Amino acid sequence: MNRNRRRHLIILGAVAFALCLLIASFGHRYATAGYLDEAAARGSNTLGLAVTALRGQLARYEKLPELIADDPDIKQLVANPQDRTKVDEINLFLKQINSLLESSDIYVMLTDGVTLAASNFDQSPTFIGENFSYRPYFSDALDGGKGRFFALGTTSFKRGYYFGAPIVTDQRVSGVVVFKVDIDAIESSWRGSDYEIIVTDPEGIVFMSGRQDWLFTAIQPLTPDRLARTVATRRYANAELRELPVVRSQSQDGHDLLTITGAEGQRQYLAVTELMPEADWTVKVLLDTASVRTQVLTTIAALVLLVALGAMGFAVWLERRARLAERLQVQREAQEELEQRVAERTADLADVNQLLQAEVAERRATERVLRKTQSDLVQAGKLAALGQMAAALSHEFNQPLAATRTYADNAAQFIERGRLDEAGDAVQRIASLTERMASISRHLRNFARKPNEKLGPVLLDDIVNATLEIVGWRLKAADAALTLDLGSEPLWVKAGTVRLQQVLVNVISNAADAIEGTKDRTITLSAQRAEPDKISITVRDHGPGVPEAIAGRIFDPFFTTKGVGKGLGLGLSISYNIAKDFGGTLSVEQHHEGGTIATIILQEDEASSSREAAE
Structure with missing residues (x-):
């Protein structure tokens, strides 16, 4: 198959190469002919415009010499050439006419060719006194015809076209009127184009051209x-x-082609020619064939590239077809091999199936043993959790039990004094604290990260008031002053009532412990909106602060800096986990002015806040 593919690619390359040779040979010929035709058509349009401009310029002055020659004053001048007054008068007349018609020069000649009057009488050099009898325009007009001639002036050394007309007096030619027309304006419009225009005389000499270096060349x-x-x-x-x-x-x-050698080297031009018999001129438009050659080469290159791309595409198609055939062959072989392996594997699986049945029975027996072991491990885990809860209950009940003891002592004294109403109020407070301890007991069981109290809207003012009832005795014992700043608007947070109160009790109690015995025993509790949808609660004390060495362990269970019997080290750990359950955070940091600041960030309950604002 590889040999066939190689043979096909060689044949394809040979055909593509042959097509490229044909394109380079015949395509170059036909492309050159086509682009030369296009260039010749453009040159013909340009040539037509140039010839029209030249003819228009000549036709503008063609009849003027005859009109001037028929003027009575002109005839009177050639009849009396010695009349100097008349000569001066005609000089001024010719100057005015020349200025009006914007011609180059106008002058009057006698039959001997001497110029008698001229429009440039007051210039230097002037035509007056000059003999131009050698000019064809003079001899043709003297014979009674129309004088026409293009030449370089022998006096002014300026190129111009001359019109001559006879001055007839008494039915004989007594002189000649000559108009000289400047055509430099037409010639200047030919410069700066992508073509060259030249005008040649009957001898093939260039006397008009957009290129000054070609003037007076043959x-x-x-x-x-x-x-x-x-x-x-x-x-x-x-x-x-x-x-x-x-x-x-x-x-x-x-097509006529002219190869001209100049200072810039050889350049080939396509020549388009038109005769002007009325002026005996030949006008040529020369178009540089460099652009034609560039277009031809571009076309040939495009065709060759097209053939190469076609050949390449066909080669890619052949290659893909060959690879597809190989892939199908490989797939057939692989399928046959797979079927053979399947048959072998089926026989092996029958043997393995018997072994698996025996292994399944063995695994079932093992599973029964694992289940019994797992049940024992769960029971052991429950016992460990129960011990942890007992420690937590001991820590959390210390504060409300102390308050209960205080209310009980007060109730006994109120009863002794007969103040039964106040004793009843103390008993009710004891009942409330007892219910609170029962609620705390239920929620401390959630320390194992499976709380059963659903989150809901909680008014922060109520939580703070209930918290102060529990920690009031602790603040009083520490001689601490609590400053509250809960803002002017009610703040609603998404939390659990008892657990949030538990967090505040722990944080405020820690602050009271920190300032006990210090000089500044002020505790500040504030709350405000910290960011969109968040409420920030801060408790700041002026105690010794949190040493940097233990800052990373402050939330670890059973870690405490208090003395023996004053704490189990579970308060901040439980509070930290409760804040996480609420979707918030708890952080304790050293305040930059001294002391400690505890920050609780909770989610704001927007629905309750909006309802409160509406009411």
């Missing part, structure tokens, strides 16, 4: 005959004539 050989005719008319005065280094050729479809 695109045809300067033979002695051509030079003699040019010298006879003094068309280019004393200008140096030279041949332009040009090589003529033709494309395969007949």
